[in-house]
Amino acid sequence: MRNVVSWKPLVLGASFLLYGAGTAFATETDHLYPTPSTGFMSVQQDGRQINCHIVDKSGPIVGANVVVKGTTIGNISDMDGRAIIENVPANAILVVSYIGYVTQEVTLKSNQTNIKITLVEDSQALDEVVVTGYSTQAKKDITGSVAVVATDELKETPVSNFAEALQGKAAGVFVQAGGGPLGETTIRIRGVGSVNGSDPLIIVDGVQGVDIDAVNANDIESMQILKDAAASAIYGAKGANGVIVITTKQGKKNDRVQVSYNGYFGVAKMANDGYGLLNAWEAMEFQEEGQRNLFNYRGGQTVNHAQFGSIGKDGTGHLTMPYAIKPAGYSKEQIISQYGSIAAWEASYKDNGENTWSRSAYYQMLEDGYSEEEARAGTNWYDEVVQTGKVQDHQISITGGGEKATYSVGLGYMNREGTIKESWFRRYSLRANTNFFVNKWFNIGQNTNIAVIENSGERGRQGDDNTFGKTFSIQPWVPIYTVGGDYSGSQNAEGGRAESAPMSVDYGKDNRRRFLRAQSAIYAEIMPLESLGENLKIRTQFSARLGGAWDFWMNKRTIMTNKEGRNNNEFYEQANYWLDYQWTNTATYSKTINDDHTINAVIGTEALREGLGRWIQAGRINYPFEDDPNTWVINNGASSDLRNSGNQNAVSTMFGMFARADYAYQGKYLATVTVRRDASSRFSEKNRWGTFPSISLGWRMSDEKFMEKSRTWLDDLKIRAGYGTTGNSNIDSYNWAFQYGTGNRYLYSINGSDTEVYQGFGVTNLGDIEAKWETSKMFNAGFDITAFNQRLTANFDYYIKKTSDMLIDANWSALAGAADKPKVNIGDMTNKGVDLNITWNDKIGEVGYSVGVNLSHYKNRLDEIGTDAGIFTGTRISNMNVLMKGHAIGEFHGYQLDGIYKSEEEVRNYKNDAGGTVLPYGTSDASTLNAANYVGQFKVKDVNNDGKIDASDRTFIGNPHPDLTGGINLGVNWKGFDLSTYMYFSVGNDLFAMYKYYTHYGSLQSAYSKDRRDNSWHPVTNPDGIYPMWATANGESTIAANESNSGYIEDGSFLRMQTLTLGYTLPKSILDKNEDLSASDRDLIQLKSEHGYEIIRPHFAELGLNDTSLEIIQNIIFEDHATISPRLPKPPVQLLIDILKAADKFDRLTAMNINHAPMSELAAMTFFYSHISEYNRSVITALADSIQILPTGACLDFANGEKGLVLADNPADFLHPMILNFKDNQIYDLSNPETSDQLQIVDIMKTMDNRIAIDSDTLKQFVADPYIKATADRFRAQKEKINQRRNAASAVLPTKQPVMDKPVPPASPVSAVSIAARNEVTPPVKKQRPAKRKKLI
Secondary structure, eight states: OOOTTTHHHHHHHHHHHHHHTHHHHHHOSBOOOOOTTTOOOOOOSOOEEEEEEEEETTEEOTTOEEEETTSSOEEEOOTTSEEEEEEEOTTOEEEEEOTTBOOEEEEOOTTOOEEEEEOOBOTTTTTOEEEOSSSEEEGGGOOSOEEEEOHHHHHTSOOSSHHHHTTTTSTTEEEEOOSSTTOOOEEEESSOOOTTOOOOEEEETTEESOOGGGOOGGGEEEEEEEOSHHHHGGGGGGOTTOEEEEEEOOOOTTEEEEEEEEEEEEEEOOSSOOSOBOOHHHHHHHHHHHHHHHHHHTTTOOOOBTTTBOOOTTSOOOOOOOSEEESTTBOHHHHHHHHSSHHHHHHTOOTTSSSOOEEOHHHHHHHTTOOHHHHHHOOOHHHHHBOOEEEEEEEEEEEEEOSSEEEEEEEEEEEEEOSBTTOEEEEEEEEEEEEEEEETTEEEEEEEEEEEEEEESOOOOOSTTSTTGGGTSBOTTSOSBOTTSSBOOTTSTTSBSSOOHHHHHHHTTTOEEEEEEEEEEEEEEEOTTGGGTOEEEEEEEEEEEEEEEEEEEEEOOOTTTOTTOOSSOEEEEEEEEEEEEEEEEEEEEEEEETTTEEEEEEEEEEEEEEEEEEEEEEEEEOOTTTTOGGGOOGGGSBTTSOOOEEEEOOOEEEEEEEEEEEEEETTTEEEEEEEEEEEETTSOGGGOEEEEEEEEEEEEGGGSGGGGGGGGTEEEEEEEEEEEEEEEOOSOTTTTSOEEEEEEEEEEOTTSOSSOOEEEEEEEEOOOTTOOOEEEEEEEEEEEEEETTTTEEEEEEEEEEEEEEEEEEOOOOGGGOSSBOOEEEEEEEEEEEEEEEEEEEEEETTEEEEEEEEEEEEEEEEEEOSOSSOEEEOSSSTTOEEEOTTSOTTEEEEBOEEEEOOSHHHHHHOBOTTSOBOOOTTOOOGGGOOGGGGTTSEEEOOTTOSSSOSGGGOEEEEOOSOSEEEEEEEEEEETTEEEEEEEEEEESOEEEOTTHHHHTTOGGGOOOBHHHHHTBOBTTTBTTOSBOOOOTGGGOOHHHHTSOBGGGEEEOOEEEEEEEEEEEOOOHHHHHHTOOOOHHHHHHHOOOGGGOHHHHHHHHHHTTOOHHHHHHHHHHHSSOGGGSOTTSOOOOHHHHHHHHHHHHHHHHHHSOOSSSOOOOHHHHHHHHHHTGGGSOHHHHHHHHHHHTSSOTTBEEEETTSOEEEEEEOOTTOTTSOEEEETTTTEEEETTSHHHHTTOOEEEEOOOSSSBOOOOHHHHHHHHHOHHHHHHHHHHHHHHHHHHHHHHHHHTTSOOOOOOOSSOOOOOOHHHHHHHHTTTTSOOOOOSOOOSOOOOOO
16 A cells, blocks of 8 residues: 555645745746747757746736747746746747636847736636536537626626626627616517517526526626527527526635625716706796797687796787796785785695695795795706715625535625615625535535515606606696695696605605515535546436515605695505425536547436415505604504405426537537427416427537648637527416406396395406417527637627517407406517627737627517507507517507698698698698698608508607617726726617607696707797797697607617726735735644654655755744744745645545555546646646656556557656557657547556566667657756756755655666767757658567
């Protein structure tokens, strides 16, 4: 059995060689590996010395390769990230590379001797693994359309949920955030997917349907967006609108405890100053202008304004601002005349709506001490309710792990004040993820996320009843308060509708909405074939989502303010909960055959039950203390008016079976096949099952031989295409069934009496037993390209998505009765589009920069809707949207305006496209036409050329779907500073400017805008006006205000900067300066007592460590940290942990134990390199170098059963030496990728000394071959340098016999001859090495 102590110190010593002997490393001048593009060439040794400092954003990089392009001159960076390059020729270009980073080429200036190079992490170089549906794939091998979102960017964006941070980050993904702190956020992937809902499926840690607001963006580890059917078909019935897959942070094995805090403070402000409304005095003057136009251009008509009066029957008078607006239009003298005095008038005030007196804002503000100018402006309702909201966010995360368990815990607190007063949103979140490794083939774990959300005030509702809508629905000449101190509002004649915005804000400030969002998943994984080396994983996961809501609100008395208000208060309290659960079982298997064929497969089942739960609501009226929230309990209200209701939620279930297989041949030819079969209780038994298959193919064109010439600039090019189907069951749980209920509609006279009736059952919902799955079929083709040393990355996709059997509300006649109608399969729709993402990362001197642009374009068309007439929808303006065959979903529909009638002659002779005369809108008979009344009104286009304007002339006037959407991401960094921003934009989409219904046409007595005043047509003052001539509300035509028309359509294109972030990263030297070892750090690196320093010191001496290195090891590892001399450099704690981690693992792999036989050293090192991302590469390299696993002369076993001999070992890459194959007596250079694919080393043959003898004639033939000599020279030169460095370092150590645990093998005859002949033959330049050589034996 192997001595358990032996390898740990060896690894420690070999790794500290990198630290303690850093000077020796830094001064090497030719310790370099050639690149395939440059080969070898002889360079004159007469250049300058260059001092390089290699860093990343976190600090120095150890082990980075620095080479002078086209030469063998170079070095490797030491522990401080420094490398000294000797004999650098003029006009040299340095090539700097390191695993996981983008390779950089830096041109040196003529006199430059010092340079700092910052490497940028490269996810592609690490073969980034992404989650793509119940399993993972390397990003480079994905054949579907998958967007990977950089989660680091989410943390930089102050948003309330992760969806808001997606704006502009991924091509084809459109995000529209709600206006308030808890506003509804809409996500669309590749446009509108169905008329029956287009929300994507959101999956967090395998749990489906998670609410957007429940996910803390700081907890997200990775996020993928599956955009096409090939990627999302494995989710079957729920993947039709795309899938967002989120994985939260997990702990890592053998990782120290890490506690991090992330927080920010900020403010939120409105980007504009309102709707540009007229102030109080301007509103009065506008009314006077309207009366004068009505008089002058409408046949002497006059009208009286309830507050401002009239210009008189002769049209020469003026309007005046009243002292009182309730009673309406009273002057101060009239008040005194009627009530005796102002004081008596005020004393007669009552809050009953009849005697709720108010002054005009002008006189009330003068009364309150405002200036004349301020009083004339009146009330600015917008300014009264907006604020600068304070925003704060605090996140604490704790991660760690040992050999048997890992954990990750996150705590979050978010507090966002809205831009409307008294609106706020708070979220308290907890995430706890744990994983327990029972043994090497079995582990269990859980992922839990809980969020408690509290909200009050305006939350971003749509419509005119929200707070912003109330800023223009009350006139500016209305004061905030009545003379009695109540809020003033629409009780004042012509004052507006409903209540004012400040009143709405104040009355709702104590109402509360609280939510619970929790999801938890427990899982178990077994790897039953682990001992056989087969990668089979069986996983079962049971998860549950629990949601709850508790609301209470007081509807206070408003009759004193609102003409439609309540004369009593109402208090309601509501509680509900819902529960979903999901059980997912999967088996995944991966295997590589002969290094050429890679197969990954997953099969599984999934069961879901959704909608469990109930709700209940209670309410009462007439609370005596409506302003005191402490009295707001149900029992304090009047018991004579009980308002109780409740019900259970609609439950649905789903069961699915799925399978996916991924295949790759030599990494060039890729294929993925997926199939899922789902059954849903939302359909009748005859249509319950649906099958959703997909297939996608990929071709890595850049690896083909005919692309060799492009490899100087092209890093990777992959072409891919896929086709698949997905489903949609977004309908009511019992859509297929006829449902019955009770109510006042179902009254029966059981005994035939007209006075005695009994409540019975009736049909409440009609069902459609024939309803079936809504199905989407998508074709996707695209490419992924990386070029110019990873500086350029681009992705392109073209797709066609056809959705058939769309489930749409049945458009049945009234003969079907009053019961609710089901959704039926009557619609088909097509989406076509392209997605493009381009990113460029580069550096100019010390300034690094990045530019990212993503673009998306799509076209939507309804192919079938079940009726040629279309299905219309609207708001206060009817029929403004339509679903119609041959057009995009939701297009705007209405009358097409054609300018303004500017004269009576034009009214009588307006022509259509056919040349016929057209009567104005609202006139059907030319004999009754009064042309004067239409001058200054809108002209409407006669679309059907029938000579009149009626409903048949309505047409398509706008399209809400954009022509182009996208985002721009910009970043720049310099010496620790970084500046970044991202913008998103939309081009070509139309908006229906519903606000004009109020602010331009005064509907519901709303305030008018300056735009309407300044741009209204007038024959004298504004003959080019675009709005109808203003002639008071009486002079407005129906077509302008109440009918959908093209005047409401506006260009919705925009470019918005979402964030601008400036940061600074403290130098690592500052952060490490006062670093001390914690107790946990000492525990991690403390060796057992039997591993005392004196026992392992000889092993360090054997490796040639200098005194400094030995003292560091002794003080840090074997004694208390405080005893370190201040003059000695201190290695990073993490390096010590990395060293011990590798040593422990090597011991476990190579030592005998009860679980498995010991691995050979070769097998153990092969394991390390296959899991290199889990270890410190520099430590593993030092370990491999010390062990000398494949020395020259070693006999080998190959995977194909053949045997061979090492002719020249390769210290740079021990797994790929030059070998002789005994079967065909041919020589192979395994450092050539083409050759290494043919012969894979399994192990060293079990011979006594691992050597064989070779006759002298054979050796001569080997030496005579120039290629063998060149390779052997290259390998031996590297090794010789290492030995020289060790010998020099060991000279300063006390003489002591090294303790060895195995014999030193004798020198190889091949290596001796090869090295002896090294100076006789100049190595030739070799650009390509053929896979096989001629026979020599």
